[in-house]
Amino acid sequence: MRALLTSSGIKNNSIHDALVDLLGKPITESNALFIPTAVYPFPGGPGMAWQAISGKASSPLCELGWKSLGILELTALPSIEEAAWVPTVRDADALLVWGGDPLFLANWMRRSGLTGLLPTLRSEAVYVGVSAGSIAAAATFVETYTEPPRGIDGPLQSQEIVFATPQGDVDRILVTGQGAGLVDFAVIPHLEHPHHLDASLANAERWAARIPAPTYAIDDETAVKVVDGIVEVVSEGQWRLFQP
Template sequence: MKLLLTSGGISNKSIHDALVDMLDKPIAESSALCISTASYALRNGARLAWSFFNGKDSAPMTELGWKSMGVLELTALPSIGRDRWVPLLEETDVLLVNGGDPLFLNYWMQQSGLAELLPSLKLVYVGMSAGSMIMAPNIGDWFVNWTPPTGGDETLGLVDFAMFPHLEHEMLPYNTMANAEKWAAGMKGPAYAVCDDTAIKVINGAVEVISEGKWKLLKS
């Protein structure tokens, strides 16, 4: 599995070009499955999910001209047979995973069984915000809103670094570099602060920052 971990989706040419390179073929020849489970834990979550699916979200993901698209709802997967959805994952080229509440998304990644499958999949995983954050070992107390039954802030741990997304976003006045540094001080491993014009590409453990904006490795 290849990872393209974004803060604000495929927001510029550099990130777009990285995605095409990871796919090894044009987007118009690639199939996508979309996950917006994380959005439902937020206020107006259903509307946020719809804007993501219909391509009217401000962060480009679904509207890039995919050959085919489908919706994978994690909360539904435990109640249906794996033969109904695992083959879809094995055939698709990319997973587009929306933002929202990271711990809610992490919980349903685990409960659905998708988390255990991810490392073996040959697709490109494209996360946005929470969809990227859950790849870390943990997200930090700063981002804990919805609390899982077991508590804590642990996430999937498929990479060894954590992300502070939406750095200095005009709609998120608390996402300052100063607050990102406070967050990073409490993290155990490497920690990045990234703006919406930045993504982190991970292939076979090799990490590369792709940016047309602002980012900083706060803790190595």
Template sequence: MKLLLTSAGVKNTSIHDALLGLLGRPVADCDALCIPTAMYGHPQAGPGDEAWRFIAGRSAEPMVELGWKSVGVLELTALPTIDPELWVPKLRDADVLLVSGGDALYLNHWMRESGVADLLPSFTETVYVGMSAGSMVMSPRIGQFFVEWTPPSGDDAALGVVDFSIFPHVDHPMLPYNTMAAAEKWAAGIGGPAYAIDDDTAIVVADRAVEVVSEGTWKLLGG
């Protein structure tokens, strides 16, 4: 799987160009599935209008609205209750997965419960585009700074697809606690490499290589 791990979607030309490089063809030629599940577990998002804006492509974080050939919705909480034959082929046929922000541990829980986490390693050509929690879920752990919803395990472990953690939304005007100083303190407790990134930054992972694409601010911490 090829990863584009963003803080706030495809916010600028550099991130958009990185997406095109991963896809290998125009956005208009690609079929997408959007995954809104993370929103439901976060107190500042939740079910309702924020989830609708993401799915409808009317959010401030460009993902669904980029001009895909088609866009479907994959709701992870529903998958354990339906026949895998109804959804696994759709997941395999998608060129790109668009995974919203929200609560990373809630998303991690349903990635595992739904069986999607087990399938991800087999999607070698699929492009995964994460936004905020959708990016953080690919890390080994998110750190206590970001724990809102408490999973049954009681810890802050995520999927561990990559070997670094992510502190998104650095210096966001609506998130006064997401400072670089806070990121440095957070990273000290992570126990591994970590990136602090703002909304104009993304991390590209392809063929085991990691590249930061940015028109903003970022810093590699820890490790």
């Protein structure tokens, strides 16, 4: 399976062209499944999911003109026979994995069976991640929280760190989680974004030091493209690679 891991969707022409190249055909001839699951832990999550589906979110993804677009809700899959949804996933040209809480997303990717299914999908199928969707594609990832996450199955380590932002924020919980292992590197999105003040370059370097794999810190104008294990950075912005 191929991958296009973004910070904020298909934000520019370079990322758009990379997506078309991965699909091997126009978007208008490609069938996609949208996974909104990661956004539900946030206040107003259902509304944010609808904004993404209807093309009103700030991260372009669903509104790109897909031939068909379906919704794959991971939290529902354990209660559904695999014969009802697995063929649909296998037939999809692209899985569009939305942002939100990467721990929640990774948890439901495992519980739903999607994590185990991904390695068996067609080699030309494309995993398109946005923010948490990109984070959870790694084998190991980190994320910060103001409170320890709850209700998460699987391996989880956390420790308290202190960092400064222009607003004077202090204590946050840096959590190390287990992702899908679709790629052999990690992603830290929203580099130096004014609304993601903890994702500074200095903090990204500190977080990357806790990941036992190469880590790409990318801004919203950057994506990481993967074909047959070969990694290419597509960028009209800024990014950094941290080695373990």
